[in-house]
Amino acid sequence: MALDDGVTMRRSGFHVLAINSGSSSLKFGLFSARGCEAAPRVAGEAQAIGSSAGLLRVRDGHGGDTLHEETVPMADGVQAFSRIARVLDGMDVPAPDAIGHRIVHGGAQLRAHARIDATVMAQLEAASAFAPLHVPAALAVVRAAQRRFPALPQVACLDTAFHAALPDEARTLPVDRALQAAGVQRYGFHGLSCASILAQWPQAPARLVIAHLGSGASVTAVRKGRSMDTSMGMTPSGGVMMATRSGDLDPGVLAWLAREKGMDARAIERLVDHRSGLLGVSGVSGDLRRLRKVERTDPFARLAIAMFVLSVRKQIAAMAAVLQGIDALVFTGGIGEHDAQARADICDGLSWAGIRLDPARNRAGGLRIGMDGAACDVRVIPTEEERQICRHVHDLLTDAEAQREDSTSLPPQSPSTREPCSQRGSG
Template sequence: MTPRRLHVLAINGGSSSLKFGLFQVHGREASPHVTGEAQAIGSSAGLLRVRAGHDGSTLHEETVAVADNVQAFARIARLLAGMDVPRPDAIGHRIVHGGPHLLAHARIDAAVMARLETASAFAPLHVPAALAVVRAAQARFPDVPQVACLDTAFHAGLPEETRTLPVDRALLVDGVRRYGFHGLSCASILAQWPQAPPRLVIAHLGSGASITAVRAGRSVDTSMGMTPSGGVMMATRCGDLDPGVLAWLSRERGMDARTLERLVDHRSGLLGVSGISGDLRRLRQLERKEPAAKLAIGMFVLSVRKQIAAMAAVLHGIDALVFTGGIGEHDAQARADICEGLAWAGIRLDPARNRSGAQRIDDGDAACEVRVMPTEEERQICRDVHALLVGTGDIGGSGAG
């Protein structure tokens, strides 16, 4: 019998945090039982918080040392087992990169795991940690379907001219192409705004950041490339960089691949330029007295503005711009600074609405609608798990009944 409802546990791991949510899912509707996160993973003062789904009130909060994402998942699973919430019917995992041979969300079996292992080479900062959590979830819930929800899936249909990188064609067979990321975030925006106008630009701005051009609900271009290191300047990642810089560092400084990877992913971006922090909030506190902090902020704003303009060109105009992600949702000054140079594209903010936290922040007379919307990656994971398992008949029963 096709299930009407499923209880889906979404796992969304980052480099130092792990977000989760247990949702009741029925079609495209996903209602949270509980949500939460483990923060500052790897430190002695990590924070673990669980919130009630219906009102966001805190059900559990503790400061605890958590060594890695696997330990965080184990602690979360134990907490959920002690709460009055349903056992999950399925578990969905955010996987940043599926590699060249996995371009759609998939139920995880041995063959899919093998493909994801191969994909680790494309995103070594993200995929190995996510797969470690998958194995832990399989061990703890051996009878529960596990699903890989790919950030790259949203961009799988990129046109040939945008997915192809300008390198020797022989490299295409090895998977050298543009994949695009933050796909679950983009999909969640469209799920929240099904009537979005046809020419939409989504600016996902957080510690990782990307800009995506969406035409009639489909991704047609995006700032990140083969890996999540490219595109706009980020907290610790460089974004787009003259490839000659890497060749020079290799030739003149003797840097190997691992050292270069460490440089572009961990010692660049806001942190690299400022020499202080990759956290935009921290840099704002210091920008009046620290020229390097001011420079880093200005470079970040300019890189985002340039990419929004580029995506508007790809779309032959822009009907709407959405800000999402930690910076996009919460930093009114960043939004104002980015949009200040885009009046020519019909983007004009209402300063009071922008500061107030309203959803729609454009000047009412502007040609382009500008919105601030939450990224709902965990909710989107649950929708995608339900659609996959129900659509393929890979799960039976009736969930909550």
């Protein structure tokens, strides 16, 4: 049975183009949708979006060899996507049959991954108010993809979906109920990353804490595959200290900035999203690698690193409390996967929870970096957000196709036995 636009998930060679739009980068991978577990045919990234010297690199998904590299102006994600599409057109690779987009925030209305139509697009537009740094740029790329591939199904893969079933006590923020009804609640983020960890470790123990540490960072408590709490709240600005984002901040600071410094909402937003975190404290950079190079001689760089470490350590401890113990800790994301010193510093104050690193294993950067016999299994697992997008697209379109097949196989009801829609499900 074909999908509405004539493509069929069950035929061989169905390919998904996974698009992971960030604030200044765009990652992509072209996968076979048959399980999405094989290496992508090609993958790559457009970096330094918004500059006159954007870098586009496309690599072979199997060997990792660079197939194409160029430096071109990329004013925004739309230009980056258009350039990626043109480059892929010129390569000996399959054309995509569906496109999946990472969307950071689904808002109050959209809680699950969904095929994008006019209704879903309107819901995502409404969600832009919750994540103005991320969602509008991602939706611009969605529109560009719809123009470039008008016949293909496009799927919104939400970072917030993983946390949609948070317990009430974790989801609810301590504000007036009228504000809660307006959408003020904890949504949680890095959900695609968390889901990709569970997909790679299906036998993960019951009480798992995932520390996704990159330019954006969050810590999530997972019990038996379900998100129980997470450090980010209504927006991706909260939680642990990040590259340029403040993380959790005394609300009184924001009121003081408005009252005493005359800052409006936009100025405050720029401050907490772009001029705070590692950059704000160090005055040097939001890149932990740069701060490492100057920390011996720069006390502010040293302070910024120490604050970041403490911030993450506190959140891991908090999530262990939520789970009433911790069986495993996973580091992922750019910092989590590649900065052995950060991992060591974070875990150094957590031995009371059974978290003990093996220094040699940690430096080597393999899968298991904990001490043998320690109560908590500590691992480094690379995030696979693009592959997780493929999985969600595959599952959603396969389910939709199966439902269509089921509906066409049902015998027609006679007018005398057909139940009115208004009565279905009542009583």
